[in-house]
Amino acid sequence: MAVLLSILVLSIDQYTDKLKSFRGYVSLLIVPLQYGVDLPISSVQNLSDFLLSYQSLHDKYTALQAEQANNQLKLLKFSALEQENIRLRTLFESSFKLGEQVLVAELVSVNLARYEHQVLVNKGERFGVHEKQPVLDALGVVGQVTNALPLTSEIILITDPNHAIPVQVNRNGLHTIALGSGQLNKLILPFLPNNADIVPGDLLITSGLGGVFPQGYPVAEVVSFTVQPDKPFAIIEAKPKAALNTSRELLIVWKNQSMIPLGSKSMTATDYAED
Amino acid sequence: MLRISHNNTLIYWLSVGVAMALTIIPLPFASLNLMPDWVLLVLIYWSLGRPEDFNIDKAWCVGILIDVLSGQLLGQHALAYVMSLFLVLKQHKMIRQFSIIQQSLVLGLILFVAQVVLFWIVHINHDISLSAFLWPVLTGILCWPLVFITLNKVRTLL
Structure with missing residues (x-):
C-alpha cells in the first residue's frame, strides 16, 4: 500500500509539477529545523565579526573605501559607455534590454543531497522568488533557482553535473x-x-x-x-x-523583460532592490 | 527495550528531528558520502522496540519529510524507508533477540536494500555510481550500536 503510494508520488513528481504546493506546505514543517542547524554556524560567524579588533576593522574600512572609489570611477565611465551603446544600437535598429533587479538572499548553511551541488537560501516565494531565476554573487554567476518554497528556495550551482x-x-x-x-x-x-x-x-x-x-x-x-x-x-x-563555497550573500536576479524603445533618450540605471 | 513510557511519541519525533538535523549538517563534500542514514537507523530502532506504534505509515511520512528536506524527487526516501522497514517489522522478533553486533550485521543487509532502492531512483535523473551509496551502509553498520545505546539511554532517562 505504502509502496504503491510512494511509486505514485514518485512518478507524479517526476513528470508533472502538481506536487509543488504540497512540497511548499511540507517545507514549512522543516524550515525551523534548517534554521536550527544554521544557527550555530551563523552565530559563530557573527561572533568572529564581533570580535574583530579595531585595527583590522579600520584596515578593512579603508580598503573598502578605496575600492568603492575605484568602482565609482569605473561606473561613471560605464554609464557613458551604456549611453553610447544604446545610441549605436539605435543606429543598427536593434533593441536594448533594461538592467536587472536583484534581491539579496543569505545562504542557510545546510547540506542538501550529497550527490548534488545545491544550496538553500533564506528568501522564497514570499519575496516573489520563482523557478529558473539566475543567482549571482559579487564575482560571477552562481547558479539558478530550482525550487522556490514559501520561505526558502533551493539553488542549483553551475558546477552541478546536471547543470x-x-x-x-x-x-x-x-x-x-x-x-x-x-x-x-x-x-x-x-x-x-x-x-x-x-x-x-x-x-x-x-x-x-x-x-x-x-x-x-x-x-x-x-x-x-x-x-x-x-x-x-x-x-x-x-x-x-563566483566564490561558490565561501560567499554567504547571494543575489537573486529579476530580468526586466521590457526593451528600451528605439530612439528613446531616457535610460534608467540598474535598480537595486534592497531586502 | 520493552520498557513502557508514556511520552514515547514525543521522543520518537524528537529523535527523528535530531537525526534529520544530523543529515543536513553542513560538512565538506568529501565526507558527505561517509554519513550513515541517521534517520533510517532511528526509524529501525523504534520499529524494533515498539513495532505496533511506530509502523510503516509513520516511516512513509518521515521519508516524505526527508525528500522535501533534501530537495529531491518526492517519494524516493519514502519508498526506501517503507521497503526496509517492512523487512525489519517482518523479522523484528528475531532481530530483537540478537546481540548488538549481530543486529548490526543483519541491519547492514536492510540498509543495503534501502540504499539500492535510493540508488535506482536517483539514477533516473543523475549519472552516479553505486559506490557512493555503499558507504552509508558500512558506516550505518558501525553506527548502529551508537544509535541503539543512545536511544535506549534517552528512553530510560525520560
Whole structure:
C-alpha cells in the first residue's frame, strides 16, 4: 500500500509539477529545523565579526573605501559607455534590454543531497522568488533557482553535473556551453573543436542564449586547454568566477523583460532592490 | 527495550528531528558520502522496540519529510524507508533477540536494500555510481550500536 503510494508520488513528481504546493506546505514543517542547524554556524560567524579588533576593522574600512572609489570611477565611465551603446544600437535598429533587479538572499548553511551541488537560501516565494531565476554573487554567476518554497528556495550551482550554462568567450564572442563537473572549482566545455580560438586565461561570460541567464555576467576563467588529436572535441576546463563555497550573500536576479524603445533618450540605471 | 513510557511519541519525533538535523549538517563534500542514514537507523530502532506504534505509515511520512528536506524527487526516501522497514517489522522478533553486533550485521543487509532502492531512483535523473551509496551502509553498520545505546539511554532517562 505504502509502496504503491510512494511509486505514485514518485512518478507524479517526476513528470508533472502538481506536487509543488504540497512540497511548499511540507517545507514549512522543516524550515525551523534548517534554521536550527544554521544557527550555530551563523552565530559563530557573527561572533568572529564581533570580535574583530579595531585595527583590522579600520584596515578593512579603508580598503573598502578605496575600492568603492575605484568602482565609482569605473561606473561613471560605464554609464557613458551604456549611453553610447544604446545610441549605436539605435543606429543598427536593434533593441536594448533594461538592467536587472536583484534581491539579496543569505545562504542557510545546510547540506542538501550529497550527490548534488545545491544550496538553500533564506528568501522564497514570499519575496516573489520563482523557478529558473539566475543567482549571482559579487564575482560571477552562481547558479539558478530550482525550487522556490514559501520561505526558502533551493539553488542549483553551475558546477552541478546536471547543470549547463550557455557562455561566450569575452575576447572574441565564441559561443559554447559550460557543463558542471561535480567539483566546486571546475567547469567543463566539451563542445569546442580542437582548433577553437580559446586560451587559458580567457574570461567566459553568459551569452544570454537559453533565456535563463542575462547576458554579460562573468561565469568562469579558462584554466586549461588540451587538444585531443584523435577526437573531434578538445578538453577545456574552466574555474568558476563566483566564490561558490565561501560567499554567504547571494543575489537573486529579476530580468526586466521590457526593451528600451528605439530612439528613446531616457535610460534608467540598474535598480537595486534592497531586502 | 520493552520498557513502557508514556511520552514515547514525543521522543520518537524528537529523535527523528535530531537525526534529520544530523543529515543536513553542513560538512565538506568529501565526507558527505561517509554519513550513515541517521534517520533510517532511528526509524529501525523504534520499529524494533515498539513495532505496533511506530509502523510503516509513520516511516512513509518521515521519508516524505526527508525528500522535501533534501530537495529531491518526492517519494524516493519514502519508498526506501517503507521497503526496509517492512523487512525489519517482518523479522523484528528475531532481530530483537540478537546481540548488538549481530543486529548490526543483519541491519547492514536492510540498509543495503534501502540504499539500492535510493540508488535506482536517483539514477533516473543523475549519472552516479553505486559506490557512493555503499558507504552509508558500512558506516550505518558501525553506527548502529551508537544509535541503539543512545536511544535506549534517552528512553530510560525520560
